[in-house]
Amino acid sequence: MKGADTGRRIEVEVEPSQLRERLRRALEEGYDHFIGINVVDYPRAGVMEVYYFVESVQRGGELLVVKLRVPRENPALDSVSDIYPLAEYQEIEAHEFFGLDFRGNGSLRKWILDENWEGPPPLRKDVDTRKFVLETYYGGQRYERPKQEKSLQEVVE
Amino acid sequence: MAFLLTLDGERILDVDLIPGFLHRGFEKMMEYRRWDMDLVMSARICVEDPDHVELSYTHAMDQIFGVDPPERAKYARTIVAEFSRLASHLLWMMHFAGPVAARYATSWAIAAREEVLKWFDYVAGHRIYHHYIYPGGVRWNLPKDLKERTLQVLDRVEGLVRDMERGFFLHPVFQRRARDVGRLKASDAVRLGATGPVLRGSGVAHDIRKALKYDAYGMVDFEIPKGEYGDAYDRAMVRLREMYVSIGIIRQAVQQIPEEGPYRWRLPMALPPGEGVGRVESARGEFMTHIVSTTEKPGGRPLEPYRIKFRGPTMAHLTTVLKHIVHNEEITVADFPVVVGSLDPCPPDIDR
Amino acid sequence: MEMVLKLLGLGFRYLLRRPYTRLYPYKEPPFTTERTRARHLLYMDRCIGCRACQLACPADAIKMYKIEGEWPKNRLKIFPGVDYSRCTYCGLCVEACPTSALVMTDYTMEHLITEDKSTTLYTPEMLAEPPKGEHRVTFTKDLLKPPPQPPPKKGGGG
Numbered sequence: 208m209k210g211a212d213t214g215r216r217i218e219v220e221v222e223p224s225q226l227r228e229r230l231r232r233a234l235e236e237g238y239d240h241f242i243g244i245n246v247v248d249y250p251r252a253g254v255m256e257v258y259y260f261v262e263s264v265q266r267g268g269e270l271l272v273v274k275l276r277v278p279r280e281n282p283a284l285d286s287v288s289d290i291y292p293l294a295e296y297q298e299i300e301a302h303e304f305f306g307l308d309f310r311g312n313g314s315l316r317k318w319i320l321d322e323n324w325e326g327p328p329p330l331r332k333d334v335d336t337r338k339f340v341l342e343t344y345y346g347g348q349r350y351e352r353p354k355q356e357k358s359l360q361e362v363v364e
Numbered sequence: 365m366a367f368l369l370t371l372d373g374e375r376i377l378d379v380d381l382i383p384g385f386l387h388r389g390f391e392k393m394m395e396y397r398r399w400d401m402d403l404v405m406s407a408r409i410c411v412e413d414p415d416h417v418e419l420s421y422t423h424a425m426d427q428i429f430g431v432d433p434p435e436r437a438k439y440a441r442t443i444v445a446e447f448s449r450l451a452s453h454l455l456w457m458m459h460f461a462g463p464v465a466a467r468y469a470t471s472w473a474i475a476a477r478e479e480v481l482k483w484f485d486y487v488a489g490h491r492i493y494h495h496y497i498y499p500g501g502v503r504w505n506l507p508k509d510l511k512e513r514t515l516q517v518l519d520r521v522e523g524l525v526r527d528m529e530r531g532f533f534l535h536p537v538f539q540r541r542a543r544d545v546g547r548l549k550a551s552d553a554v555r556l557g558a559t560g561p562v563l564r565g566s567g568v569a570h571d572i573r574k575a576l577k578y579d580a581y582g583m584v585d586f587e588i589p590k591g592e593y594g595d596a597y598d599r600a601m602v603r604l605r606e607m608y609v610s611i612g613i614i615r616q617a618v619q620q621i622p623e624e625g626p627y628r629w630r631l632p633m634a635l636p637p638g639e640g641v642g643r644v645e646s647a648r649g650e651f652m653t654h655i656v657s658t659t660e661k662p663g664g665r666p667l668e669p670y671r672i673k674f675r676g677p678t679m680a681h682l683t684t685v686l687k688h689i690v691h692n693e694e695i696t697v698a699d700f701p702v703v704v705g706s707l708d709p710c711p712p713d714i715d716r
Numbered sequence: 717m718e719m720v721l722k723l724l725g726l727g728f729r730y731l732l733r734r735p736y737t738r739l740y741p742y743k744e745p746p747f748t749t750e751r752t753r754a755r756h757l758l759y760m761d762r763c764i765g766c767r768a769c770q771l772a773c774p775a776d777a778i779k780m781y782k783i784e785g786e787w788p789k790n791r792l793k794i795f796p797g798v799d800y801s802r803c804t805y806c807g808l809c810v811e812a813c814p815t816s817a818l819v820m821t822d823y824t825m826e827h828l829i830t831e832d833k834s835t836t837l838y839t840p841e842m843l844a845e846p847p848k849g850e851h852r853v854t855f856t857k858d859l860l861k862p863p864p865q866p867p868p869k870k871g872g873g874g
Contacts, residue, residue, distance in 0.1 A: 247670070
């Protein structure tokens, strides 16, 4: 693989129903260090791609990437938090940002976005956060300063 | 970042992390901007150690474009990254001296960090956020008198670190405060996802610089310090020894850097389709960036990346590792800042 | 006991040193080098009004103003002004300008250190006059010489 650092990366593609068995086998093969979960949203194709990154410490940092696809309407997957403890928190993050449901994870909630955002899961491609920010905070103008309603003197007095 | 503690008298029964105070929405913002603007934004994710975030972003971009940077750029990236690690460990010392009630070490650490920030001003133009590491190489050339100036700065910093070692790390009160607190066994550390000095303090010799040998790390000699018991004292000593190792690496790199040569390859503005995974060893642990570049419009070549994901090292330390320590050992409220300080948290890593 | 005496000696040595604090901005000048990036300087006779600086800025800090007058190179008569409450001093605008009309100096006084936020918004005429006080022009496109070349093609394999 070309590029700046040596990849040493193995990519595997599975069906959603084979996910738990594949990760359990990875744990037995020596991939014991969990790194993260990434979700990519493709609205035109109607799928979401989910990536699981696990690493092997004994084999000098070799990375295994498990890739799978779920449909975009009501996406649901099995939770792997009993195989890897850190997966519980990465699943909470995927749930609040994309709306993915993980069966078996009891603590799905708004964790980082608690009191920060009301509305649909923000990282989906059909949510336009730039328009929301411009209209709420900047009055619709991109290069102008927002008009201050009260000056500092009025607030202090 | 806030903690919700469940107490029984003085003893802590359970700890919960409340993130979200520093959430700025970086991953969504970066989907609206070009990839060179994203480099400027990505540095602001980790305040203490910004060069490693830029470095992991750059590695992922280099994989998408399919280029290998020139020799001089590899050494320049290594020198800048090691200085950033030094600055981050000195800032950690400033944070850690407070909970053990040794405020004199705070001022010494900040004075030593000033020398490093002045060196950054001399090379890259700014003190904290440099935007110097760029896909394809480094952004502009290093100055002419780099070797003399760098060796002067290193001598001064090494003198200050030696004083700190004598005055703070080998102090008997500090040893009594930090020994046998926050124990973490090696097998637990790997299972819970710890990386960096937390993992090495428990006895596991795993370092991404030695494993992947990115940039110029394959061409310099260094050894990885590791601890034995996995308590707070071992983690602190691992970080102190890493400061000496960083100074050694910079000394070798400055002698070996080629005098002439290109500093960057020019890359086109349109992103080719592909994906890249960049993993670096930052001051706190392993930092991973995953970039997916594609377009749903047929025949289009986008300027913006499609999806960027950052995974900082603190996500594992403050959630699973801290819960494990608190459940398996008797930690009182007075010991809690020592445990959290020895794990070296960086709150922007979790929230982004 | 000996440890305590040694530590007391170490502390005493540090007590006698000069304090490290720099009394900036009112008593001492800031510490700058030859590459420090701060306030911009605009050469209005070189600007061609192409808006490349506005399109390159990651923080949307550059706004174009229309200025009447005789500008032979600038048909649309628009010039950039910088909002310093948004600028991150990254230098992408200087790298994008095709005629080197926008450069950066190392002057950091009135546009940042103020008690009144309205002084941080700079129009093109304010950017065109050089700063009052000691300054040097630090960041121009000369720093990128020699210009980078496209990468060499790799023959065979990854």
